[in-house]
Amino acid sequence: MSDDPEPTVNISGGREGGGAAAEFDPATADTRAERVVDRLGERYWQKTYGGQDAFTCLVRTILSQNTSDKASQPAHDALLERYEGSASQRDADSSSGARRKRREGLDDANGEAVSGQLGAEDVDLAESLAGAEQSILAETISGAGLYNQKSETLIDTAAWVVETFGSAAEFDAFVKDEDPETVRETLLEVRGVGPKTADCVLLFAGGRGGVFPVDTHVHRIYRRIGIAPPDADHEGVRAVLERDVPAAKCGFGHTATIQFGREYCTARKPACLEDPDACPMADICDQVGVYPATGEVVDPADAPE
Incomplete structure (x- = not known):
């Protein structure tokens, strides 16, 4: 028997995730x-x-490529804490010169917030990652293996989401509402997203049968x-x-x-x-x-x- 048992918590959506239970006989x-x-x-x-945020699910699946859940889950948690965490942490990253300005609501001269800046609870993970400094992101996810390659993929994928859909929320709506084949074909056009990753997004975020x-x-x-x-x-x-x-x-x-x-x-x-x-x-x-x-x-x- 394996020493890597099934997790006690279902990180794939859970019973409240919107999927349908099946009978087995x-x-x-x-x-x-x-x-x-x-x-x-x-x-x-x-x-x-179903029920997972689509971009978060995409990030999670990219991190899991060629590694175990045991290694990739802590990297995923660390990524969310840094890039979807407190405003002070994100501003610290920005002040180092490592991050590009995330919003038009940041003053180009000094990087300080102006009126209308989103609070911590409104952080868009795709926009946050699109502006990430690759070396800092790589260090954050280093436990997941292939962290240099994965950090580049995550930044490029986040930039694609922002450019194509405008936000992680709009990407989520696309995954959950659009025809599954269209979603799959669109995801497969993204560098670093293969069939398994695309299908996991359809399953765990879209709840597609x-x-x-x-x-x-x-x-x-x-x-x-x-x-x-x-x-x-x-x-x-x-x-x-x-x-x-x-x-x-x-x-x-x-x-x-x-x-x-x-x-x-x-x-x-x-x-x-x-x-x-x-x-x-x-x-x-x-x-x-x-x-x-x-x-x-x-x-x-x-x-x-």
């Missing part, structure tokens, strides 16, 4: 993919999705089980899952599969290597690329046909 599943998700539904706590984000765990597990072709890329796996898993179960399927990948179906030492009965999916898994007799584990795409 493996006996009535129409596809093997749905049966897997239904078994996960019996094992893990059921979540609902039928969205099954594919991360490294999802990509590995559904090819290993034999539900998706062994050589399917992330988009290929997504297409299979969104076809075979009911829309109301896709969001839960994503997060529960990640947890299943951490606890049982790990990349190098899946539970079935030591004990076939240790895995709750043993009877419906093809074990593509897993060879208990020799202890060998390879990517499903590298498994002999």
